Amino acid sequence: MRILWFKLFFFCGILSFLLFFGTLVGQQAPRVAAQLPTPWMGVMERISVYAPMLWVSTLAIILFRAEKESIKKRKTHAKK
Numbered sequence: 001m002r003i004l005w006f007k008l009f010f011f012c013g014i015l016s017f018l019l020f021f022g023t024l025v026g027q028q029a030p031r032v033a034a035q036l037p038t039p040w041m042g043v044m045e046r047i048s049v050y051a052p053m054l055w056v057s058t059l060a061i062i063l064f065r066a067e068k069e070s071i072k073k074r075k076t077h078a079k080k
Contacts, residue, residue, distance in 0.1 A: 003062075009055075009058060010055060013051055013054065013055055014051070014052075014055065017047060017048060017051030018048055018051055018052070021044045021045075021047045021048040021051075022048050024044050025041060025044045025045055025048060028041050028044075
């Protein structure tokens with residue numbers, strides 16, 4: 001169940017955050033070249049950078065939990 005949830009999180013996160021905010025930042029590139037104001041561009045860049053970090057953090061948490069459950073199962077079977 002957790003793997004299915006993570007796959008859903010992965011596809012939604014990568015597609016929505018990286019593609020959407022990357023496209024928005026890319027559309028403002030001509031304004032940067034012309035030295036015009038680019039409101040909210042810094043926020044959009046940070047979101048497109050931190051989204052993969054959130055993905056990696058979530059992956060680490062899920063893997064740690066899976067490993068913890070695996071260790072508990074091994075200990076339970078070893079006691080029997």
